Amino acid sequence: MDLDALGVFTSRTWNARLRLVVAASWLPNVALALALNSDWLMFAAPPAHHCRPDLALLPPTLRSLAGPALLNVSLPRLPPPGTWSPCRLLRYPGPDPEPNGTRPCTRGWEFARPASGLLRTPIIQWNLVCEDTWKVPLQQIIYLLGWLLGCMILGSACDRYGRRTTFVTSLALATVLGSGIALSVNYPMLLSLRLFFGATVAGAFLSLYVARLEICDPDHRLSVTMVSNFFFIVGTVAVLGLAVLCQDWRLLQGVVTFILGLVLLFWGFPFLLPESPRWLVVTQQLERAKRALWRMAETNFNPNEPSSMNIALDKGLDRLFSMKSLPQYHSICEVFSAHLTWRNILILSFISLLGHGIRYSFLQYLLPFLPPFYMPSFLLNGLEGLASLLLIPMAWCYGRRATLLLCTVITSLTSLFLLSLYQFLPMWTVIFLSGLGLLASHAMSVFCIFFSSEILPTVLRGAGLGIIMAAGFLGQAAIPIMNFSKAPSFFLHHLIFASFTLLSLLCILLLPESQGRNLPESLEDAEDRQSSLLFLPFWATQGPHVPLLPPPHQRTYRGRQQHSGPGASVSSPENGDQRHESIWNTLLAQALGTRRARRVRVMQAHSQ
Known part of the structure; x- marks a missing residue:
């Protein structure tokens, strides 16, 4: 049953109830952004530090010193003038005031003020420096691994238990785990809780994304999704201000958890986030679908109609939903029987991986020209907001697939120019190409997720989007690895991603055009809508139009003739049940x- 073709989600039915539900679905993005982006503030690059002097190791003649003089006789000097070693102390063999070597720190470290705004971080509390520096990227990788597992596992839960159920359950678990993180007593406990916290927050983001998309009508689907990205950006920027206000990582985690609890308190009620009617219909939960559709349509109900008509409608509803069929749930394993859908998931996962991973290369070219810490964050968020804004007119004018292809072309060209001509380009050209590459890669990754949601079937949309988002998070995992690598690793990383981005151009030509119209409900429906630029014979069945342009008003799928227009809606199902x-x-x-x-x-x- 195609709800779009029957007129459930059209611009004419974009009533006050649907507008309220969609607008309400934007606000949780702020809280989810706070939770997802607080990690890089807590585990930012370690601040400047050095060993705390140990008077017991100094000769008696030097123990009365204090201030800079004490540091001069306790810490070895590094080659840059005025720089002390961050991990070693001078070693004195006896009462002789002349040192003959170095030794490890014995009384901990003294840290400078962190650039993140937090005066106390897990790095400072548990001394994650020197020999324990490797624990910082380990935590970041484990946190991203939690995102990956959350998208894949909870994405499948969206298709099995529903979008709303998964969202509420993920928020409840994230609130409990966030409270545990704020009360962590040691680093291993913090590490394990961050893994599950990242999984639950990513699952909440995914389930909310799918629910919002399936409630929207085709005309507002693109703009509503792009506006939701702005609320996510607001949360990403707001976490910087929270860090300055809280100044302690435990307090920051407690505030973020409290905000998640507020979201759970309000959005736990079905009024602000109802269950997706599309998912209820395709899983044969007809009674719940009936109630959900009536609640969404109640603001358009005409109270002046005679009661006899209402009674007749109730009787008709009873006959329509009298079938006592059991709910039919679907597993991600079913996608292996639909080779075209499985191919699309692999291609879009590959594009999402490239779009998120290549940002590191462009950012490295810009860092020498930017102030430290906060400015790169503002730049990235500003470019992401600009990309979301530009995608709306581009998708309306050129279509979904052409827009994704254009963003990938710009990303690959700017990447190749910087890789081959960086040493010969003037400074302003490097800044321009790096900024353009960041803008295009943001648009590439953001639009890849939206494009995927429109071509995947409702029965497996959560699991399919989970795989594609997990691939994007896997691309982000390269950033903490490269931050602790040598310079040649950066160029190798850039070369690999630039080469694969060129390959992705051919892969995009294999994708079907989304058209921005009806969402496919079943795997069979999604397979029927496959049309690619590389398969010209299929164009003849779609009428005299180019796939990059808007579709015609009349389409045929598996013996079902549908006329979409302002005055008619005729459906001839295969079972003949008129x-x-x-x-x-x-x-x-x-x-x-x-x-x-x-x-x-x-x-x-x-x-x-």
């Missing part, structure tokens, strides 16, 4: 307040 389809159309026309209501009643009167 009575149930007629009752369903009557329900939609009456409950959603469309102009077809009078025409349907006249046709029924003539038939009687």
Whole structure:
């Protein structure tokens, strides 16, 4: 049952109830961004530090010194003038005031003020420097691994238990785990809790993304999704201000957890986030689908209609939903039987991996020209917001697939120019190409997720999007690894991603055009809609239009003829059950307040 073709989600039914639900779904993005991005503040690069002097190791004649003089006789000097060693103390063999070597720190470290704004971080509390420096990138990789597992596991839970159930459950678990992180007593406990915390927050983000997309009508789907990205950016920037206000990582984690609890308190009620009617229909939960559709349409219900019509509609609903079929759930394993859908998931996962991973290369070219710490964050978020804004007119004018192809072309060209001509380009050209590459890579990764959500079927949209988002998080895992690597590793990283980005251009040509119209409901429906630029014979079945342009008003799928227009909605299902389809159309026309209501009643009167 195609809810878009039947008129459930159209611009004419974009009523106050749907607008409230969609607008309310933007606000949790702020809280989820706070939770997802607080990690890089807590585990930013270690601040300047040196060993704390140990008077017991000094000769008696030097123990009375203090201040800089004490540091001069306790710490060895490094080659840059005025720089002390961060990890070693001078060693004195006896009462002789002349040192003959160095030794490890014995009384801990003294740290400078961190650039992140937090005066106390886990690095400072547990001395994660010198021999324990490797624990910082380990934590970042484990946190990203939690994102990956959360997307894959909880994405499948979206298809099995529902979008709303997964969102509420993930938020509840994230609130409990966040409280445990704020009360961690040692670093291993913090490490394990951060793994599960990242998984639950990523699962909440994914389930909310899918629920918002499936509630929107085709005309508003793109703009609503892009606006939601702005709220995520607001949360990413707001976490910087929270760090300055809190100044302690435990307090910051407690505030973030409290905000997640507020989201759970309000969005735990179905009024602000109902269950997706699309998922309820495709899983054969007809009674729940009936209630969800009526709640969404109640603001368009006409109270002036005679009660006899309402009674007739209730009887028709009872006949329509009288089937006592058991719910039919789906597993991600079913996608292996649909080779075209599985191919699309692999291609889009590859593009998402490249879009997130290549940002590191562009950012490295810009860092020498930027102030430290906060400025790169503001730049990245500003470019992501600009990319989301530009994607709306581009997708409307050129189509989904052409927009994704254009973003990938710009990313690959700027990457190749910087890789081959960096030493010969003037400074302003390097800055321009790096900024353009960052903008295009942001647009590439953001639009890849949106494009995926429109071509994946409802029965497996959560699991498919989970795999594609997990690939993007895997690309981000290269950043903490490269931050602790040598310079040649950066150029190797750039070369690999630039080469694969060129390969992705050919892969995009294999993808179908989304068209921005009806969402596919089943695997069969998604397989029928496959049209690629490389398979010209399929164009003939779609009419005289180019796949990069908007679709025609008349389309045919597996023996089902659908006419989309302002005045008609005719459906000829394969089972020939005209009575149930007629009752369903009557329900939609009456409950959603469309102009077809009078025409349907006249046709029924003539038939009687």
